[in-house]
Amino acid sequence: MSLLVVGTMAFDTVHTPFGKAENIIGGAATYISLAASHFYNKINVVSIVGEDFPKEQMDAMRERGINLDGVQVVPGGKSFFWEGKYHMDMNSRDTLRTDLNVLADFDPIIPDSYTKCDYLMLGNLTPQVQMRVIEQIPIRPKLVVLDTMNYWMENEMDMLKKVISKVDVLTINDEEARQLTGEYSLVKAAKKVLTEMGPRYLIVKKGENGALVFYEEKVFFAPALPLEEVFDPTGAGDSFAGGYIGYMAKTGDLTFGNTKRAVVYGSAAASFCVEKFGIDRIMEVNSHDMHDRLMEFVNLMQFDVEITKMW
Amino acid sequence: MSLLVVGTMAFDTVHTPFGKAENIIGGAATYISLAASHFYNKINVVSIVGEDFPKEQMDAMRERGINLDGVQVVPGGKSFFWEGKYHMDMNSRDTLRTDLNVLADFDPIIPDSYTKCDYLMLGNLTPQVQMRVIEQIPIRPKLVVLDTMNYWMENEMDMLKKVISKVDVLTINDEEARQLTGEYSLVKAAKKVLTEMGPRYLIVKKGENGALVFYEEKVFFAPALPLEEVFDPTGAGDSFAGGYIGYMAKTGDLTFGNTKRAVVYGSAAASFCVEKFGIDRIMEVNSHDMHDRLMEFVNLMQFDVEITKMW
Numbered sequence: 073m074s075l076l077v078v079g080t081m082a083f084d085t086v087h088t089p090f091g092k093a094e095n096i097i098g099g100a101a102t103y104i105s106l107a108a109s110h111f112y113n114k115i116n117v118v119s120i121v122g123e124d125f126p127k128e129q130m131d132a133m134r135e136r137g138i139n140l141d142g143v144q145v146v147p148g149g150k151s152f153f154w155e156g157k158y159h160m161d162m163n164s165r166d167t168l169r170t171d172l173n174v175l176a177d178f179d180p181i182i183p184d185s186y187t188k189c190d191y192l193m194l195g196n197l198t199p200q201v202q203m204r205v206i207e208q209i210p211i212r213p214k215l216v217v218l219d220t221m222n223y224w225m226e227n228e229m230d231m232l233k234k235v236i237s238k239v240d241v242l243t244i245n246d247e248e249a250r251q252l253t254g255e256y257s258l259v260k261a262a263k264k265v266l267t268e269m270g271p272r273y274l275i276v277k278k279g280e281n282g283a284l285v286f287y288e289e290k291v292f293f294a295p296a297l298p299l300e301e302v303f304d305p306t307g308a309g310d311s312f313a314g315g316y317i318g319y320m321a322k323t324g325d326l327t328f329g330n331t332k333r334a335v336v337y338g339s340a341a342a343s344f345c346v347e348k349f350g351i352d353r354i355m356e357v358n359s360h361d362m363h364d365r366l367m368e369f370v371n372l373m374q375f376d377v378e379i380t381k382m383w
Numbered sequence: 384m385s386l387l388v389v390g391t392m393a394f395d396t397v398h399t400p401f402g403k404a405e406n407i408i409g410g411a412a413t414y415i416s417l418a419a420s421h422f423y424n425k426i427n428v429v430s431i432v433g434e435d436f437p438k439e440q441m442d443a444m445r446e447r448g449i450n451l452d453g454v455q456v457v458p459g460g461k462s463f464f465w466e467g468k469y470h471m472d473m474n475s476r477d478t479l480r481t482d483l484n485v486l487a488d489f490d491p492i493i494p495d496s497y498t499k500c501d502y503l504m505l506g507n508l509t510p511q512v513q514m515r516v517i518e519q520i521p522i523r524p525k526l527v528v529l530d531t532m533n534y535w536m537e538n539e540m541d542m543l544k545k546v547i548s549k550v551d552v553l554t555i556n557d558e559e560a561r562q563l564t565g566e567y568s569l570v571k572a573a574k575k576v577l578t579e580m581g582p583r584y585l586i587v588k589k590g591e592n593g594a595l596v597f598y599e600e601k602v603f604f605a606p607a608l609p610l611e612e613v614f615d616p617t618g619a620g621d622s623f624a625g626g627y628i629g630y631m632a633k634t635g636d637l638t639f640g641n642t643k644r645a646v647v648y649g650s651a652a653a654s655f656c657v658e659k660f661g662i663d664r665i666m667e668v669n670s671h672d673m674h675d676r677l678m679e680f681v682n683l684m685q686f687d688v689e690i691t692k693m694w
Contacts, residue, residue, distance in 0.1 A: 160567065256471070259611045281592040284609060293683050295604040298595060300570045332686035366688070372604050373684055375643035377677070 074114040075321040076186055076213075077105045078205050079195020079310075080152050080175060081119045081143065086306050086349060087157040087168075093304070096350035097129050098154065100195030100219065103307035105138045106354050107314025107341040108193075110362050112322045113137030116186045118205065120178045122149035132355070142183050149174040162302045163279045182208040191321045192216045193313060194239070199224055199231040206238050215326060217241040217317055218271075219309070225251050237270035243313055245277045262286035275316075275335065277309050285335055287328050294335045297343040297368060304349045308342040311354055315341030336373075340365040385425040386632040387497055387524075388416045389516050390506020390621075391463050391486060392430045392454065397617050397660060398468040398479075404615070407661035408440050409465065411506030411530065414618035416449045417665050418625025418652040419504075421673050423633040424448030427497045429516065431489045433460035443666070453494050460485040473613045474590045493519040502632040503527045504624060505550070510535055510542040517549050526637060528552040528628055529582075530620070536562050548581035554624055556588045573597035586627075586646065588620050596646055598639050605646045608654040608679060615660045619653040622665055626652030647684075651676040 079101030085094045101119045108115055116139045123145065130140050155169040180201055192213045194202045202218065218239040224232045225248065236242055242265060246258060252269075255261040258276055265274045266286060274286040280302070282295040316338035323330055340362060347353045357365075390412030396405045412430045419426055427450045434456065441451050466480040491512055503524045505513045513529065529550040535543045536559065547553055553576060557569060563580075566572040569587055576585045577597060585597040591613070593606040627649035634641055651673060658664045 257611055257613075259609050278592070281589070282604075282606070291609055291683060292686070293593075293606040293609075295593070295606065298570050298602055298604075300568055302568075329687060333689065336686060370688060372602060373686075375603070375647060375684075376640060377681060378644065 074116055074186070074189045075108060075112055075191040075193065075317060076116045076118065076182070076189035076209075077101050077108065077193045077195065077314075077317075078118045078180060078202070079104060079193075079197060081117075081121045081125060082152040082154060083124075084153075084306055084350065085155040085169075086304055087155075088162070088304055089158065089160050090301075090303060091349075093349040097126070098306060098350060099152065100197075100310045102133075102351060103310035103345065103354065104193055104195055104314035104317070105133065106136070106351055107311040107338075107345070108318030108321070109133075109136040109138055110341065110357070110359060111315065111318035111337065114321075115139065115318075116142055116183075116189065118142035118180050118182060118186065120144045120146065120174050122146050122151040122174045125151045142181070142186055144178075144181070146174045156306070158305060162305050163281075165305075180205050180208075187211075190214045190324075191317055193317045194218045194235075195310065195313075196221050199228050199235045202235045203231065203238075206235070214324075215240050215317075215320060217243065217313065219243045219313055220248070222248050222251055233269065239271055241273040241275060242269075242271040243275040243277060243309075245279070245309075249274070249276050258284060259291070262291070273331065277312065279305070279308070283312065283335060283339065285331060287331065290328060292328075292332045292335070294332075294339045294369075295372060296339060297365070297372065299343065299346065302346045305346050306350065307354070308345050311345035312338040312342040314338070336369050337362075337366065340369060385427055385497070385500045386419060386423055386502040386504065386628060387427045387429065387493070387500035387520075388412050388419070388504045388506065388625075389429045389491060389513070390415060390504075390508060392428075392432045392436060393463040393465060394435075395464075395617055395661065396466040396480075397615055398466075399473070399615055400469065400471050401612075401614060402660075404660040408437070409617060409661060410463065411508075411621045413444075413662060414621035414656065414665065415504055415506055415625035415628070416444065417447070417662055418622040418649075418656070419629030419632070420444075420447040420449055421652065421668070421670060422626065422629035422648065425632075426450065426629075427453055427494075427500065429453035429491050429493060429497065431455040431457065431485050433457050433462040433485045436462045453492070453497055455489075455492070457485045467617070469616060473616050474592075476616075491516050491519075498522075501525045501635075502628055504628045505529045505546075506621065506624075507532050510539050510546045513546045514542065514549075517546070525635075526551050526628075526631060528554065528624065530554045530624055531559070533559050533562055544580065547576075550582055552584040552586060553580075553582040554586040554588060554620075556590070556620075560585070560587050569595060570602070573602070584642065588623065590616070590619070594623065594646060594650065596642060598642065601639060603639075603643045603646070605643075605650045605680075606683060607650060608676070608683065610654065610657065613657045616657050617661065618665070619656050622656035623649040623653040625649070647680050648673075648677065651680060
């Protein structure tokens with residue numbers, strides 16, 4: 073019984089209209105595992121870092137029940153680096169620099185102790201690496217979740233489609249859903265993904281405009297929490313995915329009803345993530361904060377129907 | 384006991400990526416009163432049209448309980464005309480042409496039989512005209528709702544602020560909320576409107592990204608229904624306002640809890656509006672369709688919390 077998270081661990085330099093943070097801890101696997109650790113504590117990570125990645129950060133993650141035995145540390149190597157600049161609306165950004173460094177030669181090796189995982193979360197990486205992970209898991213997990221991005225659609229579409237055909241849940245943003253399917257309408261895009269491409273669930277992330285979950289003929293919407301200030305959106309999508317998969321792993325309930333709850337917990341995790349630069353906020357909140365935040369989502373979303381008044 | 388709707392009745396020419404419709408019936412008061420008529424049938428309209436406005440359309444509205452005694456028909460005059468073109472995303476548009484025609488000299492005259500209204504919905508018009516309406520209502524209605532747009536913020540901000548200070552509910556879009564308050568964060572913008580400008584409610588319309596309702600320290604989010612095809616967004620905001628005010632008038636319940644229901648009904652009305660060009664769809668649906676659509680929103684938005692599983 074465990075959750076396996078595969079993805080980058082990295083350094084980021086982030087420019088926002090409110091300031092700049094240089095060489096802070098980032099990476100998909102970092103955000104995903106930290107967000108998931110608020111819900112679940114049998115988390116195994118497969119990633120690759122250089123010697124420059126801080127030992128203290130890895131210790132802090134281990135203290136939260138995150139096993140890092142599958143993280144390759146390359147002697148003398150440098151960790152993956154990303155630099156980006158957010159626009160005023162904080163919903164769009166430009167990538168200023170990407171240094172693959174040790175990620176360029178990443179060949180994921182799943183430790184034997186990791187292979188019996190029930191939940192597998194594949195963070196955004198080359199589709200080839202994602203496929204190499206799937207091939208090393210002998211017994212199919214209960215739930216396989218894949219995150220990816222437009223870059224792989226432009227450069228590795230065939231391989232990406234092969235990986236997508238092997239997963240249960242695909243998480244992408246609205247533009248990527250359109251690019252992947254050639255359908256402008258998200259409802260039509262979802263139909264194509266769910267009937268032709270393999271996944272049983274499509275989660276469309278829309279940043280500050282929330283997330284849509286498509287399953288069979290059904291659809292559920294989880295809004296983003298309106299905040300006084302969004303400080304740094306970096307990692308919000310990964311925190312969302314981490315909260316979602318962490319809650320799914322915790323409960324072991326794969327129904328659509330539980331998936332709705334899980335994506336709201338994911339939205340709660342994302343809402344914390346953006347309140348400070350990098351991983352600071354997702355590291356400092358506790359289960360009480362998460363509970364209070366969930367109540368804010370209940371108030372934001374729930375209403376009494378009382379149909380009898382009308383008809 | 385009645386609802387007074389003041390706004391334009393007009394002709395529109397609409398270009399969308401899917402086609403073009405020329406000289407079709409439009410106007411804020413038309414959409415608002417038609418959407419409200421699905422919930423409430425004591426609706427009075429104040430507007431102005433030319434001799435070219437079809438008598439059959441006015442008869443069809445009267446059949447739905449919409450009283451048009453307050454609509455001035457200018458002999459030999461031409462009705463207000465708007466032409467616009469939607470972009471591929473259907474969430475933004477360019478105005479190609481605006482002919483004020485009879486609207487240029489609109490001096491609203493509220494018939495005596497209309498002045499005892501409990502609900503007043505002021506559709507988008509010059510702030511001067513909106514103020515002239517408010518001045519003619521001797522007893523303050525239970526609920527006054529104001530719609531406006533960026534054009535008046537750019538050209539008539541002082542007068543607009545005077546009108547805003549006299550209403551209970553302000554409905555604008557996200558960009559207009561920023562323009563009105565100078566605050567980028569919608570949460571901060573809402574705080575400014577609710578504590579400094581007069582209204583008790585701020586409803587921020589975000590098109591396909593739903594609507595936010597701010598009241599005191601609280602916020603509620605009503606998503607837009609994801610649709611296979613959005614055919615023509617014209618009138619969606621007015622249909623939303625009409626469904627909302629129609630349900631408020633029907634129930635007579637001014638609480639925040641009932642307001643939540645009302646904005647979801649508004650979203651249901653808007654979701655029908657966009658399914659065909661102009662007013663066609665909002666004219667043809669019935670209360671059963673509205674009920675079925677509401678159930679789709681319940682499925683889209685509701686989830687069971689079951690917190691005990693977590694903490």
